[in-house]
Amino acid sequence: MTSLTAVDPARIDALATELRTLLGEACVTTEAASLERASVDGAGMSPLIKELLPLGRAQLVATPTSKDLIAATVAAAVRHGVPVTPRGKGTGNYGQGIPMGGGLVLDTSRARRILDAGNGWIEAEAGAVIWAMEQHANRNQQQLWMYPSTAQSTIGGFVAGGSGGTGSIANGLLHQGFVLAVEVVHALPEPTVVRVEGADAVPYLHNYGTAGIITAVRVGTEPAQPWRALLASFPTYEQVVGLMRPLASLTPTPRLVSGDRAEIAACLPADLAIPAGRASLRAILDEASVADATALIEAAGGTVDRVLEGAQHTVKLSMNSYNHPIEWLQKSSAEPYFHVEVLGDALVDDLAAVEAVYPGGMLHIEAQRDRPIGMLAAPYVSPAQVLEGFDRLAALGVRTHNPHQWAVDFEPERTTALAATTDPLGLLNPGKLGAVVHEHTGTQM
Ligand SMILES: Cc1cc2nc3c(=O)[nH]c(=O)nc-3n(C[C@H](O)[C@H](O)[C@H](O)COP(=O)(O)OP(=O)(O)OC[C@H]3O[C@@H](n4cnc5c(N)ncnc54)[C@H](O)[C@@H]3O)c2cc1C
Numbered sequence: 001m002t003s004l005t006a007v008d009p010a011r012i013d014a015l016a017t018e019l020r021t022l023l024g025e026a027c028v029t030t031e032a033a034s035l036e037r038a039s040v041d042g043a044g045m046s047p048l049i050k051e052l053l054p055l056g057r058a059q060l061v062a063t064p065t066s067k068d069l070i071a072a073t074v075a076a077a078v079r080h081g082v083p084v085t086p087r088g089k090g091t092g093n094y095g096q097g098i099p100m101g102g103g104l105v106l107d108t109s110r111a112r113r114i115l116d117a118g119n120g121w122i123e124a125e126a127g128a129v130i131w132a133m134e135q136h137a138n139r140n141q142q143q144l145w146m147y148p149s150t151a152q153s154t155i156g157g158f159v160a161g162g163s164g165g166t167g168s169i170a171n172g173l174l175h176q177g178f179v180l181a182v183e184v185v186h187a188l189p190e191p192t193v194v195r196v197e198g199a200d201a202v203p204y205l206h207n208y209g210t211a212g213i214i215t216a217v218r219v220g221t222e223p224a225q226p227w228r229a230l231l232a233s234f235p236t237y238e239q240v241v242g243l244m245r246p247l248a249s250l251t252p253t254p255r256l257v258s259g260d261r262a263e264i265a266a267c268l269p270a271d272l273a274i275p276a277g278r279a280s281l282r283a284i285l286d287e288a289s290v291a292d293a294t295a296l297i298e299a300a301g302g303t304v305d306r307v308l309e310g311a312q313h314t315v316k317l318s319m320n321s322y323n324h325p326i327e328w329l330q331k332s333s334a335e336p337y338f339h340v341e342v343l344g345d346a347l348v349d350d351l352a353a354v355e356a357v358y359p360g361g362m363l364h365i366e367a368q369r370d371r372p373i374g375m376l377a378a379p380y381v382s383p384a385q386v387l388e389g390f391d392r393l394a395a396l397g398v399r400t401h402n403p404h405q406w407a408v409d410f411e412p413e414r415t416t417a418l419a420a421t422t423d424p425l426g427l428l429n430p431g432k433l434g435a436v437v438h439e440h441t442g443t444q445m
Pocket of ligand 1: 156
């Protein structure tokens with residue numbers, strides 16, 4: 001599994017020469033440290049994948065500075081028969097960004113212009129930082145429908161590799177209407193950019209660039225709201241979990257509600273000031289619902305420790321939601337931890353049984369409008385231990401997503417059929433279509 005493939009160096013040299021003319025010297029590199037950096041992503045979050053690293057190595061990195069240059073770079077690579085692995089900020093956490101076929105890593109992070117914005121939408125080049133798009137929208141009294149906890153990541157990487165985050169309680173996952181249009185370049189010898197809108201854009205989402213490299217994205221915005229960051233603490237985690245449904249049902253709908261056991265809360269950054277030994281609830285609430293939320297929290301036996309105004313406070317809660325508490329737990333612990341992404345009513349109704357699936361199991365929970373989602377973390381023993389737990393979770397009615405494998409698992413047949421026409425030579429992000437490592441892929445959230 002760990003044998004690395006590499007492209008004939010003569011073809012890499014020829015492509016590098018062409019790209020230096022096209023993009024300029026400063027935008028093309030074969031320097032070892034840059035190749036190394038471009039060959040890793042957040043896959044280290046999975047101890048199962050970590051055991052298999054390195055899984056690929058870039059031979060060339062290009063950083064085009066506009067969407068047109070992204071398209072021209074892809075066309076040049078195709079003409080030279082060199083695989084292309086697209087990359088935003090490289091925060092994807094299953095190894096989807098590792099260049100398993102060697103070749104070119106196309107780093108979009110300098111093609112980052114915000115192109116235009118209006119009532120209900122904003123459009124940007126693929127490498128635009130999501131938080132910069134939120135700030136741009138805010139200046140027009142708008143806000144993004146959603147953004148991931150990695151708010152500093154790129155919009156192209158988010159729609160190609162992510163799923164949801166802050167804003168998902170009201171607006172669902174990113175393939176459920178958030179992406180209004182994408183411009184995509186197909187792997188053909190002439191730069192072939194297509195613009196697809198609405199439902200036609202969905203086949204290009206969450207499949208790691210395997211059916212086309214996204215050059216620009218238009219996503220949904222809505223009128224900005226006066227958000228507040230609320231931090232509350234409780235004697236027990238069960239009290240926090242019991243509030244997920246009532247808080248998700250508040251009007252206006254919260255932007256985020258995250259909960260953690262005291263053991264995980266203790267690993268979070270100190271400036272979140274969670275009282276020692278207490279379970280933590282962190283929410284981004286419209287100011288109009290703070291009083292109702294406070295009443296619910298106090299009735300459940302909790303204490304509201306702080307309510308803060310300002311984007312610097314709300315984004316801090318976002319950046320400590322979803323996978324981040326697990327990452328902090330991993331950083332703080334001497335023993336390795338793994339996690340499984342989980343969804344279902346049992347997270348609230350049968351917390352003890354869910355956590356008992358793995359010895360030492362601890363659930364990080366996020367409220368959603370229909371069913372809560374979370375990350376179930378536990379000390380890591382072996383791949384078999386992790387995979388056996390999937391069946392036991394299914395028996396509890398919990399749906400899972402397996403973050404320990406990098407194959408496209410969102411509508412893979414649809415992507416394979418599309419890629420057969422848009423990437424006939426199989427040059428886009430090779431290794432991500434079909435080959436499933438750690439066979440139990442979960443039941444798809
Ligand atoms: C601690 C932690 C917390 C996270 N929290 C969240 C979260 O709340 N919500 C969430 O959805 N995700 C989350 N993620 C996953 C990831 O950080 C996000 O999805 C992020 O938005 C990815 O953006 P990026 O710029 O880092 O993309 P990258 O990691 O660079 O790329 C992601 C994937 O998309 C492909 N890609 C990149 N750019 C393009 C392009 N222009 N065209 C086609 N394909 C492309 C890459 O090849 C790769 O397969 C988290 C990850 C970690 C490690």
